[in-house]
Amino acid sequence: MNKRIAPHKLNFDTGWAYSPAPESIDHVHIKDQYKLFIGGKFVAPKAGKYFNTINPANEKVLARVAQAGATDVDRAVNAARGAYDNIWSKMKPAERGKYIYRIARIIQERAREFAVIESVDGGKPIREARDVDIPLAAAHFFYYAGWADKLNYAFPCRTPQSLGVAGQIIPWNFPLLMAAWKIAPALACGNTVVLKPAETTPLTALKLAEVIEAADLPPGVVNILTGDGSTGAAIVNHDDVNKIAFTGSTNVGRIIQHALAGTDKKYTLELGGKAANIIFADAAIDQAVEGVVNAIFFNQGHVCCAGSRLLVQESVADEVVFKLKERMQTLIVGDPLDKNTDIGAINSAAQLERINAYLDLGQEEGAEMFQCGGKNPDKGYWCQPTLFTNVAQSHRVVREEIFGPVLAIQTFRTLDEAVAKANNTQYGLSGGIWTDKGAKIFNVGAKIRAGVIWANTFNKFDPTSPFGGYKESGVGREGGMHGLSAYLDLH
Amino acid sequence: MDKTVKAEGRSIDSASARVKSSAAKPASRGRAKPPAATRLGVAKTYKLYINGKFPRTESGRYFTLADTKGNIAANMCRASRKDFREAVLAARSAFNGWAGASAYLRGQILYRIAEMLEARAEQFVTELKLMGLDKRAASREVTATIDCLVYYAGWTDKYPQVFSSVNPVASSHFNFSILEPVGVVSILARQESALLGFVEAIAPVIAGGNTAIALASEQNPLCAISFAEVLHSSDVPAGVINILSGYRNELAEQFASHMDVNAIIANGDDASEIKMIQEQAANNIKRVIIRKKSIAADPYQIIDVQETKTTWHPIGG
Amino acid sequence: MAKMAVMIAPKPDQAPRVDQVGVDERVARFRARSIKKSSKVQALNLVLSQIDLTTLEGQDTPGKVRQLCQKAMRLHDSLPDIPHVAAVCVYPMMVAEAKKALGSSGIKVASVATSFPSGMAPTKVKLEEIQLAVELGADEIDMVISRGKFLEGKYQEVFDEIVACKEACGEAHLKVILETGELGTLDRVRHASELAMQAGADFIKTSTGKIQPAATMPVTLVMLQAIRDYYYDTGRMVGMKPAGGISKAKLAIHYLVMLRETLGEAWMSPDWFRFGASSLANDVLMQLQKQRTGVYQSEDYFSKD
Incomplete structure (x- = not known):
């Protein structure tokens, strides 16, 4: 086209339309109600509150999900602290790595189930969930698993130390993938985790809790709390959390950075953009x-x-x-x-x-x-x-x-x-x-x-590739070798 | 440097310093011991250093600095928020040029600063002595400062190699991560170390291609301002380093909150100041680096004010 | 149309740039389309109607050609309401035989020409071969471009030869084979496509089938985009024929997905899109039979000619 507006348009309204090709969902099981995953068990929220998560494509309720309150956050942080002090920080790094490899493998095995749930809970096309979200999530665990016993090679002249309990708050756009971005490096670096998925997309994180159970991770190493912004705030403000990792809007990121002032909590923020x-x-x-x-x-x-x-x-x-x-x-x-x-x-x-x-x-x-x-x-x-x-x-x-x-x-x-x-x-x-x-x-x-x-490309992601913003798009990097430093004390 | 310099007869509290500024007595200015009566000494005027120039503070305010004998050593500019704003403008406009300068050139300029400092070592020893250091300690501080500059001069073309990566992505793309300077950095220099503490804070920032606005030690700003003269004769482009003197509790909030400052390095351990800085920094998601204690020179201080940029490109025919 | 074209060959830098990885990614998206149920049956029927059933062997005989023509007309009698193929594609020596065998079936006879497959003959000889094939009754001529000259940078010579061939075709349609497997890059495929269309090609075609790789989806996409841009500019439609290596129905359907989403409705017919293939038809028939009966099929139940 010689750099001018085409006079002739094409007609894409063809007589040949694609028939519906729905992904089969008969192998997918979603429970009516989900509790909180604390200390290796699914437990009811203290206040007994639940909220609905719906399918945004048809507005139908998929499940009722627990609303974690401050007491539940406290329980989860205590569980994470206990697991950190007694087990995870003392475990041989190579063994830690093997647990993370297990998670990667189980996600791969259950990939189709995860893809369907991601699609119904968040509204994203099954093709993207199947081809991008879920394989990348597994790849993240696989990548960081291998780092667990190699951390000394990542930072010249430093002896990396784990931080303790990481509080992680993730958004609704890539629910499982963001959970993987957060949990995988945290665990590889020897930390334990309290993770809160987004209010509108809690299901794959809860399924991930099942995977973590199936992988026999020591109780308390990963805790998953569903809830709204108040749950997130309780995690951010909890005294016994050593690190906050947040992905979400710049406005909330600003509130978190402000809230963390005067504490010794380390933080990484992945915020907004207008690329x-x-x-x-x-x-x-x-x-x-x-x-x-x-x-x-x-x-x-x-x-x-x-x-x-x-x-x-x-x-x-x-x-x-x-x-x-x-x-x-x-x-x-x-x-x-x-x-x-x-x-x-x-x-x-x-x-x-x-x-x-x-x-x-x-x-x-x-x-x-x-x-x-x-x-x-x-x-x-x-x-x-x-x-x-x-x-x-x-x-x-x-x-x-x-x-x-x-x-x-x-x-x-x-x-x-x-x-x-x-x-x-x-x-x-x-x-x-x-x-x-x-x-x-x-x-x-x-x-x-x-x-x-x-x-000459766009929106490509890979576990080996550091990701994160300048200016108000955030602080720190996730992914790659660079993503490790967010979960380590290098002093 | 753990050495604490105490100006005798003068509280380090800036509120009382403020009082002092109005009660300043014009006595034997500039020299503790004036030479024999044959000739009147010519005292140096200490000013700010903004955009490669030495202006007085726009506010017209000053505070006096006494030597160990209680004599007034200098009237220092008490920089205002507007001076800071001017300094940020200068740093911002110098940023692209400095960030884009070759690592080799930045290394040469840092080395040049070291050379110039070495040439003026005597002057700095004298200033440090004036503020209470003994000769040996003063000499040690000056030589340590020179060595610190040489150390970072050597890093400019090496830290990118040590801390960059080629990332083996699974798709058909070449992917690499490099470091880039975070931008304009505001620096609150250590109170207790007049020269080394100041230069230690600045050198890794500019070695990495950032531009800076540094607030000199309030108790002991002489060396920082004299250091500006060293910079001025060292091929450092205007605006790359801007130096203010003044009251820290008056300026720290500006240093932390300014929307066009990308990172703040605060040296010190005042918990309430740290909290204030971290809160103000949230304004524009500023990077905050708190250095409670003096840290030996090392390349991670360069990395503290670097951003990682990752680039993807297809591999195809 | 060819006469109206500016008679100067486009230079390589006048052709749009192509990024291979981007093309591969786009193709992957086409291949991720899931074509099921009635849309699959519809597509399979369309594929059948777009096949140029081909035999281009040194061992071809009139007998072989007659059998092929029988197959072209009677793809599979037990399947009702299926179309016949678009054309039978043979060497010039076999055109008369094919023409006779196909009679009034409506199936076209396509003949390769111009010293197929290498094209290593003087232009004069190539033109004579085209004229001969047309005189013998060929409805369509599949010529090859002079790849050697193209790679040598003698674009004008390649261009002029196509112009001359088009003229020699008279009423017959001209398909221009780029032999993309010998061009090396997608940038060259794009350039050669522009050149062929501007020289008057009615169709552009990927391959002779004698060189590997033959048709691929990325190469075909680049050619379809060239066709689309040429249409945007001139309003003239040019047809597309991927040939060689498309032997499975599933792959053929992905080509149709690519065609549909690149050129749209107007090209979804045998008049504007062809598959050059010898064994594709039976795989399509097996799929159709499976759709009809719900039972997976065996090759033994489908005639091979």
Whole structure:
């Protein structure tokens, strides 16, 4: 396409439609009610409170889940402390590693079950749960297992020591994967864990508790508490916790950092983002367009490192936007359990409301909104993939994290302008660069103030690859050798 | 350095220092022992160091510093929040250039600072003595400071090798993690060590390509301000290091809360100050490095103010 | 259309860049599509109708060709309502035989030409071969490009030869074989696709089937994207034919998924998409029979010609 708007459009409304291809769910068992996993046992919450977790694709209740209160947090921290003092910190590192290997293996064995539960509890397409979340979670355990007896090699001239009890609070966008990101390095470094999954997606963490039971981990090494923000706050503020690891919004991260002031608790924060995906005129345009789709529509855009801003060089802007719109015609929005679904359900009613508020806001601000006009299912929470064009740096849809399938598209003329716009944000989690010119990748890559740079690719994750942000996107790294230092005392 | 310098007849409490500033008596300024009456000594004016220049504080305020005999050694600038703001602006605009300078060049400049300090060693020994150190201790502090600079000069092109990684990801991508400076760093220097404590705090920060605003020891700021003159003659680009003198309890909050400062290094063990700093830092998720005790020079102090950047690129044809 | 094209061959840097890993990832997404039930039956029928049933052997005889034509017309009598294949693809020497055998079945006769498979002959000889095949009744000509000249950088010569071949075809449709297995990179595949289309190709085709790798999904995707961009620019539709190595129904369906999501409805027909294959048809038939009966099938129950 010779850098101009195509006059001829394609028709993707074909006579050949894909029949429903639902993932089978008969091998998956979800209990009616889940208790708290403390000291190696499932125990009822002290106050006896439970809340519902629902399937956001049909609003049906999947299970009732315990609400952990301050007393329960205290019990869990005590269990973790006991396990740390008496067993885990004294265990030979290689043995510790073998327990973690076991967890990895059991997750692999039960992968399909985990994938289905992740999909129904969180709304993500089964394809992503199956191909990304669950295999990566297992891979994280497998990777960190091997570190347990090799920590001395990671930090020259230091003798790493474990910290004690790690309190970990994870979000709803990658429930099991985030649990793996948190638990695997914590255990490998000799710490014990109190983990709280997100309120809307507790089930795979509870299934992970079953895995931990099956792996015969000593009681108390991993404790899993379900609950809301108050449970998280109780963990953060508990005196006997040595380390807080949090993944979530920047606002909550700020509250946690503030709350931890004056304590000796170590912390890592993985927070928000508003990443720029920069397409230069000399890029492989078709792959760049695909990269944009992957950057913003992966997991309904519920991704902190999503490429939610597209910066495209003016000379190819029309072509890129045109092709992006064409590509969006073939995205399938619908039943997350259907193997052909590309975009599943929005995680919760509250999140949908937030996204919709931004859709209104973007239009009020004068941006041009594009959606393909697909029909949403009657029940559940849905948002069609959305583009905003004709936006500027001053627009809130450009500045604020929407955490949905909503892309703001801006143009630029020169490399310097692209870099300036990309960096004009309080965030610094990730960035994308699309160009066929190697020298430009290193130049722009060095100038983008962000912790992860995807060059000619986007939204790639690997247990060996450190992940984390600059600026208000967080403190510390998870993944890779770098992820170990968050769980060790190196002094 | 555990050596504590106490200005005789003067409380270290800045509130009382503030009182002193209004009651300053103009006596034999600049020298404890003026030379024989044949010639009047020329005293040095101690000012701030911002953006490669030596301005007075915009506030016009000052505090006096007494030597061990109780004579006024100097009128020090009592920097204001606006001075700090100016210093942050200078540090921010110097950042890209300094971060982008080659590791070799940064090493050479750090080494140059050491050379310049060595050349002026006598001056610093004199200043340290003025503040109560004996000659041997003063000389030791100056030489230790020079060696500290040489130590970090040698790290600039090595820490990236030691602390970077190529990550063996499972997909068809080349993936590597490198270190980049965190950005603008504010530094509250150690109270008790006038020169070494100050330089120890700054050197790893700038060795790693950051730019800095450092608050000199309130009790003993002379050496820090004189050190600015060393920097000024050492090819350090303007704005890379900015040095303020003033009251710590007046400025610490600004150092911690400023939205365009990426990290704060606070030397000291005042629990309430630490808590305040950590709370203020949450404003912009600032990195907080608390150093309660003096730590021997080591590369992890460079790493404390580095960010890890991981880059992915496809491997294909 | 060819006459209207600018008669200067596109240079490599005028073709869009291609990133191989990105292409592979896109293909993986197509292959992750799950095609079940009625959509599978529909796809299998479409695949059958798009097959160029092929025999291109040194040992080909009129007898062999006649048998192949029988198969083309009677794929599997016990399956009702199935289409016939699109064409039978043979050497020029066999065109007359095929034409006679197929009669009024509606199945086209495609002939390879231009010193297939190497293309190592003077242009004059190639043109004569095309003319001969057309005179013998070929409806479609599958030519090969001069890969040696292409790799040598003599793009204009390659281009001019295609233009001449198109002219020699007259009414017959011209399929241009790029022999992507010899081009080495996806960037070259993209460039060769642009060049062939601008020179007037009615179809572009991956492979002769004589070189490995033959058709692959990544190569085919790059060619489909070239076709799409050419259509965006000119409004002229160009057909696509992956050939060689597609012998299983499941793989063929993934090609259709890729076709559907890259070019859309207009190309979902034998007029615009073909599979060059010899053993694909039986696998498709077995799948259709399985869908009908619910029982997994044996090759012994399906005729091989």
